[in-house]
Amino acid sequence: MTAETPPVPAAARVPAAGSVPGPAAGGRWAPGAQILWRYRGNGARYDRQVHIARPVTVVRDDPGLLAVWMAPGTPCVRPVLADGTPVHAEPLATRYRKPRATRVDPWHGTGVLKLARPGEPWSVWLFWHPDWEFKNWYVNLEEPLRRWPGGVDSQDHFLDIVVAPDGGWEWRDEDEFAQALADGLLDEAAAAGVRRAGERAVSVIERWGPPFRDGWPRWRPDPSWTVPALPVGWDRLPWDHGRPPGNP
Numbered sequence: 001m002t003a004e005t006p007p008v009p010a011a012a013r014v015p016a017a018g019s020v021p022g023p024a025a026g027g028r029w030a031p032g033a034q035i036l037w038r039y040r041g042n043g044a045r046y047d048r049q050v051h052i053a054r055p056v057t058v059v060r061d062d063p064g065l066l067a068v069w070m071a072p073g074t075p076c077v078r079p080v081l082a083d084g085t086p087v088h089a090e091p092l093a094t095r096y097r098k099p100r101a102t103r104v105d106p107w108h109g110t111g112v113l114k115l116a117r118p119g120e121p122w123s124v125w126l127f128w129h130p131d132w133e134f135k136n137w138y139v140n141l142e143e144p145l146r147r148w149p150g151g152v153d154s155q156d157h158f159l160d161i162v163v164a165p166d167g168g169w170e171w172r173d174e175d176e177f178a179q180a181l182a183d184g185l186l187d188e189a190a191a192a193g194v195r196r197a198g199e200r201a202v203s204v205i206e207r208w209g210p211p212f213r214d215g216w217p218r219w220r221p222d223p224s225w226t227v228p229a230l231p232v233g234w235d236r237l238p239w240d241h242g243r244p245p246g247n248p
Contacts, residue, residue: 027149029058034228036151037068037114039142041079041100043185047155050235051102053077055228056114056151059219065211066116066145066152069221074107075230092175096183104230113219115211116152119144121197123154124211126219134217137163138172139201141194148238150231157194158186161201165217169205171198 029035039052054076056068070076079087082099090098110130116123123145125138139161145152159177163169181191205212 029061031058031060032222032225033058033061035068036231036234037070038151038153038234040153040155042155042158042180043096043183046100048237050077050153050237051079051100052156053230053234054107055230057221057225057228059113059221064117066118067216068114069225070107070112070114071221071225071227072107072109072111073227074111075104076107077102077104077230077234092179095176096180096185102235111221113216115216116145117210121157121194122201126216128217132220134165136165137212139163139198139205141198141201150238153238157197159194159198161198161205163205163212167205167208167212169202 034055034057037054037056038050040047041049041051054070055074056070059067059069061067079100080103081087081090082101084101084103087095087100110128113126114123115126121144122139122141125140127135127138129135141157141159141161142154143157145154157177158173158180160172161169162172177186177191177194180186181188186194204210
């Protein structure tokens with residue numbers, strides 16, 4: 001189940017500000033570039049709003065994989081209820097029915113390595129203990145990432161999978177997935193599609209396909225990297241305005 005640590009590709013061209021969002025722009029980010037990893041809100045009410053924005057540092061960006069590092073202490077946008085209550089402090093039965101807002105908080109705990117393969121409806125996150133002992137993989141089911149000059153965008157699909165270092169796995173947040181369906185944030189067809197995507201992810205886990213077999217638990221961040229700042233315009237939707245965050 002182990003392999004050599006994946007090589008970091010040579011520096012490649014960073015997409016120019018204002019270029020067409022998505023892979024058709026032809027740009028790749030160089031290792032060390034700082035971009036945004038974002039999620040839109042769920043449901044018709046929030047589908048055109050950014051509810052999660054995380055500044056990250058690019059580890060690798062090539063046609064087969066985007067890998068980014070979210071450092072401890074990173075300023076992150078996260079959703080809260082309109083009165084400021086943390087989302088997970090609200091009972092599940094009413095969690096998705098109350099109005100939402102966002103706030104910025106530093107990322108607590110150890111950093112997170114995020115891996116995404118083009119077109120896959122999930123990303124794979126790696127977590128470590130403070131002493132760099134590998135803790136677990138986390139498969140976040142989501143829309144395939146959409147590239148734009150300032151980063152990547154997606155929408156979370158509630159259901160997740162936790163994978164232990166030995167390859168054992170379990171579903172996570174099935175209760176949230178069921179509640180989102182009951183509250184109309186997903187319809188039956190969309191929920192079935194998410195479940196199918198999860199089953200495909202499980203098949204990759206069980207045969208220990210990429211990225212699980214690729215040695216990523218041994219990866220370490222470049223000590224020269226700084227913690228990215230949250231750029232101006234982090235909430236701008238590029239397909240509405242055609243300009244990346246940081247260029248108002």
